Amino acid sequence: MSDRVRTAILISGRGSNMAALAKAAEKPDFPAQINLVISNIPEAEGLQKAADMGIPVAALDHTHFNNRRTFDEEMQKHLLANNIELICCAGYMRILSPWFVSQWPDRILNIHPSLLPKYKGLNTHQRALDSGDKEHGCTVHFVNEALDDGQIIDQKTIPIAPNDTSESLAKKVLKLEYPLYSKSLYRVAKNIIASK
Ligand code: GRF
Numbered sequence: 001m002s003d004r005v006r007t008a009i010l011i012s013g014r015g016s017n018m019a020a021l022a023k024a025a026e027k028p029d030f031p032a033q034i035n036l037v038i039s040n041i042p043e044a045e046g047l048q049k050a051a052d053m054g055i056p057v058a059a060l061d062h063t064h065f066n067n068r069r070t071f072d073e074e075m076q077k078h079l080l081a082n083n084i085e086l087i088c089c090a091g092y093m094r095i096l097s098p099w100f101v102s103q104w105p106d107r108i109l110n111i112h113p114s115l116l117p118k119y120k121g122l123n124t125h126q127r128a129l130d131s132g133d134k135e136h137g138c139t140v141h142f143v144n145e146a147l148d149d150g151q152i153i154d155q156k157t158i159p160i161a162p163n164d165t166s167e168s169l170a171k172k173v174l175k176l177e178y179p180l181y182s183k184s185l186y187r188v189a190k191n192i193i194a195s196k
Contacts, residue, residue: 003196005189008036008084010075010092015039015046017090017111020178021185022053032189036082038075040094056082062094072100086192088185089143098145108143109188111181113173115155116141120148125169128160136160136169138177140184153184 007025009018015037022034037050042059050057058078065071071094079087089096089110101108114124116139128136137157142150156176160169 003193004030005032005086005192006035006082006084007032007086007088007185007189008038008079008082009034009050009088009090011037011039011044011046011050011090012041012093013044013046013091015044015049015091016174017177017181018046018088019049019053021088021090021182022050022055024182024185030186030189031193032086032185036078036084038078040071040092046091068095068097069099072097076100076103086185086189088181090181095147096143101143101145104143106142109153109181109184110141110143110148110150111177112139112141112148113170113177115139115157116148116152123166125166125173128169129164129166134160136173138173138180140181153188154180156180 009021011018018037024030025032025034034055036056038058038060039047040060040062042061047057047059060074062071087104087108089108115137119127135157137155139155140153142153144150158172158176
């Protein structure tokens, strides 16, 4: 059995961060491996990307479940069946149930397109512009029960240019997200290995 940290990525859409993490994890010295990608949206573009990269995928349609907890219990079965040790949310657009979060203390990461604690939730780029901010960026953090709120692992900042729009900022920030998330996963996985 490999000593790399078995990692699952949760997605809901495009999956470009997922693909960046999976690419980073292809390097032989990377301390995590991507063993499973789960989407709550069966049509998510990222599922095909993951399958094309040879990663096992699971599509769990959340509309088929009565509530958040029963959906998360199903997700948990897939994670345990694949011996997953660490979870990365990457454009996963569902709030995890407190029960699920309690099963994975310090083992769920998320990337958020703002300099947390600023702009939790949606429309982060427009909100940064509307506030007249001079800087914007992205954050990788551990997930706790509250939205976009857990301990910050790392952040990357860029200046906001006078002609920036929500779209231009989204593009610039997304480019920062890939290396930031890979670096954070590297660090967290290394720590898990060191603590074994
Ligand atoms: C990213 O901006 C991420 O920060 C946010 O949702 C977006 C997901 O994009 N949580 P992708 O699906 O990784 O392309």
